Amino acid sequence: MAAPFRSALFDLIATDLDGTLLRGDDTVSGRTRAALAAAADAGARHLVVTGRSAPGVRELLRALGGRGLAVCAQGAQLYDAAADRIVWSLTLDRDLAEQALGKIEAEVGQVDAAVDQNGADGLTLIEPGYVMSHPGLPSVRIGRREELWAAPISKVLLRHPRLADDELAATARAVVGDLATVTMSGPGTVELQPYGVTKATGLALAAERLGVTPERTIAFGDMPNDLPMFAWAGHGVAMANAHDELRAAADEVTLSNEEDGVGVVLEREFGVG
Secondary structure (H helix, E strand, C coil), X not given: CCCCCCCCCCCEEEECHHHHHCCCCCCCCHHXXXXXXXXXXXXXXXXXXXXXXXXXXXXXXXXXCCCCEEEEHHHCEEEECCCCEEEEECCECHHHHHHHHHHHHHHHCCCEEEEEECCCCCCXXXXXXXXXXXXXXXXXXXXXXXXXXXXXXXXXXXXXXXXCHHHHXXXXXXXXXXXXXXXXXXXXXXXXXXXXCCHHHHHHHHHHHHCCCHHHEEEEECXXXXXXXXXXXXXXXXXXXXXXXXXXXXXXXXXXXXXXXXXXXXXXXXXXX
């Protein structure tokens, strides 16, 4: 493991939400809020980079005082929190999504699926057997799978009644090919998104608009979907609770999301305390 990175101040702080910036109750600790404020006073920008779609972060960003850009839907959406609008997005072709889902089920049997519709007011539609990883997020339960494809979507979410997430994700990658990009973003959350789209592609687009380079970016995450973001950023910090694959790729490992891991690193880098 490399020694903690120390340099002049970073220009951009890119944070995942669930399992990283947020505690288990979907709040940000006072210590981490203070560290982010100190970084902002020093001229650094904070950019949320999340698997959640824009409607799933709207109220949270407002509570955090977010008025800038956020990368949502695993990089498929760039959301302007102040204007409450999607400024850029890519959708997952619904025919390709249906084909990919069929290929996966041919290998592992029936899965339960959900989709995030595109747009600032897009709905999350869930099949009868699908269980939301975040029960507090709004969703609409449908009766038939065909209803998933009623409107443009940013991604498909998959759960299997028996397979572990790593096994489901590996099988999906093996059979989906270039129909979609497969990611694992949290417990019980394997996703299909537009092919070639990752958190890194969304982060790069946002950073370009902000005039920030990869070398001046520090990124925080906890799951394999954060791997592309770590590869793009100058310094990647995994949480203590992170997936083993991300911990192995990180430049350093901080404390867990419940122990102010993001705040501790920012205090060090921005001379707080």
